[in-house]
Amino acid sequence: MTPITEVAGRRLALTNLEKVIHPATGTTKGEIVHYYAVVADALLPHLRDRPVSFLRYPDGPDGQLFVTKNPPPGTPDWVRTTPVPHSDDPGAEQVVLDDLASLVWAGNLVAEFHTPQWRAGEPGIADRMVFDLDPGPPAGVPECCEVALWLRERLAADGLAAYAKTSGSKGLHLLVPLAPTPSKEVSAYAKGLAVEGEAALPGLMLHRMTRALRPGKVFVDHSQNAAAKTTATPYTLRARREPTVSAPVTWEEVEERRDLVFRLGDIPARLERHGELMAPLCDPEQRGRLP
Known part of the structure; x- marks a missing residue:
């Protein structure tokens, strides 16, 4: 039964x-x-x-x-x-x-x-922006941390706050709470930052998916801001060999530039210690506006 x-x-x-x-x-x-x-x-x-x-x-x-x-x-x-x-x-x-x-x-x-980055009933009107930092071996999470810190500072210069989580796979995700904004505008802004980052850190950042360019660099995937795209939800488990989680991380952990891998059993204690690190994404008072 x-x-x-x-x-x-x-x-x-x-x-x-x-x-x-x-x-x-x-x-x-x-x-x-x-x-x-x-x-x-x-x-x-x-x-x-x-x-x-x-x-x-x-x-x-x-x-x-x-x-x-x-x-x-x-x-x-x-x-x-x-x-x-x-x-x-x-x-x-x-x-x-x-x-x-x-x-x-x-x-x-x-x-x-x-x-998706939008809510039911409002397809194509985003209330968050995402950057998927995908390392090409031998680059890994430490290199993603370096890119995340650059993006955090650049976003802050435009008055935008960023929150980091592991992808649960091999990279990092940065999420930014936004006042409702058409996905096309968010996509254009995100791509612009990725292009700017590649110019600032040419040995590390990459805004194009071209396989031949990937080894040793971090691809800043801005395309998940398109209305038709989706991103792994914070705290979801991933279909990996071990039960890894797309886990929110502190900026102090990012600054340590180490491998960040969290499994199913790690999350309750992290919530106890850090609280819900991505709560600002769900707070309308924390939403920023694109310049």
Whole structure:
């Protein structure tokens, strides 16, 4: 029989909780679901009112990975959906994870959570800007930290505050809270900063994705500000060999220029120690304006 659990007044069927998803650490599906329940207060504000795309890995990172944008089969009728029309499907909808029960249901899917920089009902009007710092080996997270510090200072010169997190993969993400701004304007500004950074630090920063240019440099991916793009949500688990998290970090940690890798078990203690480092992204009072 499938166990039925009650979460925040909703009845949920949680399946295969003993299944090992990350063999490298023995992490089970039950531990993944538990993680999302424990960090819900920090994670939900970043998911709330944003259509979510799932990168599912139900058989672990070495199994089949597949992206789900439409509500998965069997989505409960109490899980919110919102219209996200596409050119090839004007009636398309996506899930919105607004509450604890919805989050635990989604955790049972075993998926990364990816969200756009805009809110449901306002596609193409961004309230945050993102820079995805992607290192080309032998560059790594320490080099990403160097780039992040340059971007932080440059953004500050324009009156914008930046907040850093690990990608949960191999780089860093910088997020900037914004007053609602058309995504096209945000994209243009972000690209301009990436180009400026490459000129300032030509041996380190790169604004183009060209593979031949990547080794030893950090690609500043500004393209995720496009309305059609999404970014790994703060606190989401990633489909990696170990259960790594896209974890907010302090600027002191960035200044140390070291490898920053955090796993599922590290996050509750970090929240206890640092609080929710990305809370300003959800505070309308902290939103900046592009120059």
